[in-house]
Amino acid sequence: MAKVSQLTELKGVGPKLAEQLHKLNIFTLADLYFHLPFRYEDRSRITPIAGLQPMRPAVFQGEVRGASVLFGKRRSLLVKLQDASGVISLRFYHFSAAQKKQFSNGATLRCYGEPRRGASGLEVYHPEYQLLEDGLDEPLEPSLTPVYPATDGISQQRLRLLHQQAHQLLRDQQVALTDLLPRSWLQQWRLPTLEESLLFLHQPDRNTPLEYLLSGQHPAQKRLILEELLAHQLSLHKIRAQVQAHQAPAINSPQQLQQQLLAQLPFTPTGAQQRVVKEIEQDIRQPYPMLRLVQGDVGSGKTLVAALAACDVLEAGFQVALMAPTEILAEQHLNNLSAWFEPLGIRCGWLAGKVKGKARNQSLSDIADGSAQLVVGTHALFQNDVDFARLGLIIVDEQHRFGVHQRLELREKGVQMGLSPHQLIMTATPIPRTLAMSAYADLDTSVIDELPPGRSPITTVAIADSRRPEIIQRVSAACAATTRGEPAAQAYWVCTLIEESEALQCQAAENTAQELQQALPHLRIGLVHGRMKAAEKADIMAAFKDHQLDLLVATTVIEVGVDVPNASLMVIENPERLGLAQLHQLRGRVGRGSAKSHCVLLYKSPLSFTSKQRLQVMRDSQDGFYIAEQDLMIRGPGEMLGTRQTGLQMLRVADLQRDGDLLPQVREMAEQLWNHHPQTVEPLIQRWLGEAERFANV
Structure with a gap:
């Protein structure tokens, strides 16, 4: 029997649909198998209405016990549905006259949706529904329903039908998928084969707990997670091997x-x-x-x-x-x-x-x-x-x-x-x-992992900008005070703006510098921002370092490269707009001398949950490694890595936070494959990274 490999060999896939599938990085039948669901729905059983729980989607059915149009802030259609256990409301904000007519008293509906608490108890907004004919009981889904990453023009239903076709080809052995992991590994770690893993993940058994799949704990998921992390590890091995294949000067100088x-x-x-x-x-x-x-x-x-x-x-x-x-x-x-x-x-x-x-x-x-x-x-x-x-x-x-x-x-x-x-x-x-x-x-x-001696710890506080006048007075007092004949402290005032525009950031810094000059006429205030000429910036930095200035107003250009041991106070405006790594870098500009140092995070209320988390981490710790771990938990690896590695932001089944404990095992596996199964290295990289692997061509 001839093997199938092209998408267009599937029923219903013509040039137009194939082009739309390309937007999802699906170019071949193999790509389709590796286009995996990101969550699942349980449409395989009917939940009694009394058993429905808020925010937990479910299938339920009952008889219509009334449908009426309500006129409040927004016009809506409210349908009451009843089964032997209770009543629930269905609410539609977008509906037609023909749709309202469907909801005649006594009609039987089967619905799928997410109940929420509403004015009249539990309500489901815009549920999916079908009318059931008298005496006919439509079959339920035989397995959990996959939900796939999609794009315009391709519905979930279309993707599911394509997968059903593809799975049948796999079962009929009309498609060849090569298992690239050694069989001994599958036995050693009790992992399913590639074919078993893919068939299961596209159509999981209805009795598989959804929480189990959501946490990535199923053996079929583990099998693919290990393989994907292994592909990334091997792509970096490849870079290293290519670089180290070159000769370099062996440096052995008398020192x-x-x-x-x-x-x-x-x-x-x-x-x-x-x-x-x-x-x-x-x-x-x-x-x-x-x-x-x-x-x-x-x-x-x-x-x-x-x-x-x-x-x-x-x-x-x-x-x-x-x-x-x-x-x-x-x-x-x-x-x-x-x-x-x-x-x-x-x-x-x-x-x-x-x-x-x-x-x-x-x-x-x-x-x-x-x-x-x-x-x-x-x-x-x-x-x-x-x-x-x-x-x-x-x-x-x-x-x-x-x-x-x-x-x-x-x-x-x-x-x-x-x-x-x-x-x-x-x-x-x-x-x-x-x-x-x-x-x-x-x-x-x-x-x-050791700081030079003599560095002072930095006390960090978060204060709402409603107390800005109080902070300005604190800066005034710190820069004017001298203790035991030592010079007065110096301070930074850092301005940040969420806009990427450097011009707007510079404008904000200029306005702040003017405001502070008016409020603190007795202080020598300097200004540094990204649009100034380098020589001008250098002169102002030098003046600040030589204590010819008391207060330096700056944009985040001072994040790196300035060392002023006498500066012991920093105010950061709108810290909620910066990542933890950048906040930590900025704060590191103070505490470089022996004087007690302070950092004030002057935030705008109200703070989002994520912003509160960030500011709490800054208050709790000065350990850069702890802060980086927290940053990874809050932001995730894609945002932390920026553009360095296209591939790691495109993980399909693996999650660096959730699956980090597997990395030592993955590194060991990569070494073994590289040394003992070199023929599988390139196919593995291509399977999981494909186009994203181009950065490795060195």
Whole structure:
């Protein structure tokens, strides 16, 4: 018997329907099988009217005991339905005269809907219903009813009919679906085959508890969850293998430059910083590219770790490139690194979008001939006209702002004489364990889990903006007070707007600065926002750092890159508009000295439930990793990852929060498949990621 594989071989599927199915990423019959329900309805049994519960959809039937049109705020049709156990109301806001005529006294209706508490007891709004002929009892659904992701022009009923056809083909063995997991695994973990799993999930047995399916606990779901997570893990294995197939310079320098750098510092690196530097040094001694992610909370000293790693590479005669997502952060790095390296005879280069004309040509020339040894810049570093002489190490700061493909493009800049550069990725946004094991599985991970000594804890309070005058007075008192001869405190006032428009954010900051200047004429107030020229921003930041300003009004441009130890008070307006990671980053601008520090979250009432959760987390903790875990729970992985990984936002059956405990097992399975069943790797990736896997083509 010939095997069926094309959608158009199904009855009723012509070119038009096939095109609509493409919108759901259904291109083949196999895609249809993997287009899985996201919930189920139980239409397999009739619930007595007295047994109906609010907010729990059910099938019920009875005789019409009256239908009347009511005229209130909105015209509605109210139908009373009765069975042997009780009465329920059906309410329709959109109805026709012909429809009203159907509801004649004594007519038998079978309905499906969700009861809600109404003025006359339980009511069901716009239920699905059918009229039953006298003496005829329509059969109920034999299994739970699947509800599929749909699109315009394709109804649930159409999708269910297509699936019924497809399942029959599967049962008749007219379709071949390859089971890509080793049979021994299915036996070991008591998992069903692929065919059994798919047939069950599209038509679950009517006695399967809905809660069981909703929580993803059924063995058929577990089977597919494991396989989907495995496909994502393997796609990252593939990236790693492709990168590490290249040769890299094996760096084994005498570390004199590192000793010289440490000798000029007024402090000693923490134990955590020293441990992470050793991990990096072991990596760069290998003849293949390092791929290491360094996580460190706000203020943990990642820049120094990056500088110490750069020392060995520079000493070996190679260039180092540091890429940051914004010009303000890149400039901060340039200032820090120049201050450390220029006295040691290392020349720093600079390249950003604002570098134009002769200055840009000179920068490009210095990078190309190797006279710029340590190059700092933004994404401008991977533009076409940038050529490095001997790039040995790429440092990418704030990895979550870049996609995988962007740092891989920068890597291509370093491929000379057959050598690829090492890669060090840094982030001050702690990554929850489940995300680190899934979205960042192509990277080795180091954690700087210790803050430098002398950092003061930050007291965080949430206050409604109705108390704004009180907060302005608090800022006044803090900036004017001196204790025991120490200088008065300095403060930040951060303005946020929900609009993406930078112009509106800047306008809000300008208005706030004017308002505060009028209320606090005795304070020196500065303003920083994203539309100012870089030199102007740098001057104001420098003035604030030198305590020539008492209060700095700013947009979220100060989220990263400003270190003012004397600043001990921060007010964040509208904190409910920001994510936890960004709030944590902003708050990290204070508490950098020994003075007691405070953060005021000045929110607008009323707060949504999610906003209340966020602000409570900020009040409860300063632990970036705890905050990141809470952020994952509140926002979910798709929003946290941004655009980095298209695939992980498109999980079909797996859920990183719910199924995170499976990841250690999945990593082990990925290793085994990669090493012992390599022929199944590519088919698995294609089955689950398909088009989304294109980011892995490096």
